[in-house]
Amino acid sequence: MIVEQIPIGKMANFGYILGCEETKVGALIDPAFEPEKLILRAKELELDIEWILNTHGHFDHIEGNDVAVKMTGAKIIAHRNAMFYTDLKVDHGDNFKIGNIDVNVLFTPGHCPDEICFFVNKQVIFTGDVLFVGECGRTDLPGSNPREMYHSLFKVLSVIPDDIDMFPGHDYGNSSMSTMGFERMNNYVLKQRTEDEFVEFMNTP
Numbered sequence: 001m002i003v004e005q006i007p008i009g010k011m012a013n014f015g016y017i018l019g020c021e022e023t024k025v026g027a028l029i030d031p032a033f034e035p036e037k038l039i040l041r042a043k044e045l046e047l048d049i050e051w052i053l054n055t056h057g058h059f060d061h062i063e064g065n066d067v068a069v070k071m072t073g074a075k076i077i078a079h080r081n082a083m084f085y086t087d088l089k090v091d092h093g094d095n096f097k098i099g100n101i102d103v104n105v106l107f108t109p110g111h112c113p114d115e116i117c118f119f120v121n122k123q124v125i126f127t128g129d130v131l132f133v134g135e136c137g138r139t140d141l142p143g144s145n146p147r148e149m150y151h152s153l154f155k156v157l158s159v160i161p162d163d164i165d166m167f168p169g170h171d172y173g174n175s176s177m178s179t180m181g182f183e184r185m186n187n188y189v190l191k192q193r194t195e196d197e198f199v200e201f202m203n204t205p
């Protein structure tokens with residue numbers, strides 16, 4: 001499996017290339033701002049980009065979709081709540097394949113109502129704007145909900161084992177990626193809190 005993390009744009013976003021080495025089928029994750037950069041790198045890796053995966057509908061994650069589709073003919077996969085163009089809508093628990101790679105969908109709203117994480121080959125998870133290295137996504141935006149964020153972080157992502165590599169949607173931490181276990185130990189938003197304590201914590205500037 002190929003996983004490449006590529007810094008894109010001026011908002012510290014990460015776009016990703018996910019590729020199956022056996023079939024040479026590839027996907028772009030959140031190809032905003034500089035889709036050409038991701039596609040050029042995918043070409044170097046000899047991947048045929050058939051899919052675009054979007055973690056959620058904020059512009060800094062989807063605004064390169066149109067260009068990427070034009071350049072590759074790829075189909076767009078996003079959550080069924082997505083308000084932007086998609087070819088395949090998915091929901092919590094759904095599985096799909098990128099070549100021989102298994103992708104499992106986790107519905108994780110709280111930052112954005114259509115937010116999903118992609119748990120790939122039971123090895124890596126792409127957490128979008130739910131969980132960053134040392135931080136979590138904002139819950140003060142339109143469509144945000146700190147109670148849903150609590151559920152996503154402490155009930156949904158809690159099933160992901162400690163040794164799983166975590167790739168976030170932005171470069172906001174001390175490192176560009178982490179593991180779920182390291183975040184559970186060190187990320188201050190994942191400290192044990194009741195739901196009410198978490199909501200108060202998120203609502204305190």
Ligand SMILES: [Zn+2]
Nearest residue numbers: 056058112129
């Ligand atoms: Zn966002």
